[in-house]
């Protein structure tokens with residue numbers, strides 16, 4: 001499976017939001033994008049997903065995703081947006097089916113992967129915030145794409161469901177290129193293989209969770225965190 005190579009800049013009007021952001025994401029390595037509010041994380045994912053059109057190149061192997069027709073792009077990239085309240089009263093199954101329009105993926109399998117198969121006939125408007133988050137992930141899975149982008153996939157989930165999503169990402173990274181924006185530093189530092197820190201739309205730092213220092217966290221978030229290490233895990237406490 002090819003790597004995803006991103007080299008882009010993006011402006012809203014005259015305001016530069018992403019400034020020469022470059023990185024490579026690979027199958028087998030869960031890439032977490034972290035950084036303070038407003039640093040450009042969601043904008044970056046939207047550019048890769050094709051919702052926004054950046055300058056530069058987004059290459060999946062030899063294919064430049066910028067300029068690809070939406071349906072062609074959807075065969076390669078799926079996108080789990082930040083969760084908001086659903087606007088239409090689809091059933092869970094109908095909602096996940098929307099993901100199959102480009103490539104006709106497996107809806108049942110997607111529902112099973114996120115533990116929502118038993119709720120397939122419920123209206124998505126009746127799901128809890130966390131269940132809706134899982135339905136968004138299932139919709140992207142049903143797309144059957146090689147690259148999956150997720151914007152804060154654990155933000156509405158309790159610790160049990162967050163762990164399920166993390167386990168799912170760890171499984172999926174073996175068969176897809178996974179890029180996830182994560183607000184939860186504890187999840188990023190303990191489960192990601194690679195970290196990209198954004199600040200003011202630039203890459204402040206990139207490397208492995210083992211190599212990230214308190215200084216980088218301070219430079220990024222302007223806070224001196226307490227970092228506890230125990231049982232091979234790290235906890236970042238504000």
Ligand SMILES: Nc1ncnc2c1ncn2[C@@H]1O[C@H](COP(=O)(O)OP(=O)(O)OP(=O)(O)O)[C@@H](O)[C@H]1O
Nearest residue numbers: 012017035036037038039040041042043044181183
């Ligand atoms: N539609 C828009 N028009 C103009 N500016 C925008 C628009 N959407 C986002 N921005 C600006 O772009 C910047 C980056 O926003 P973005 O949502 O990418 O940040 P983020 O790192 O994902 O933030 P958060 O962690 O709060 O979700 C912010 O300053 C934001 O105000």
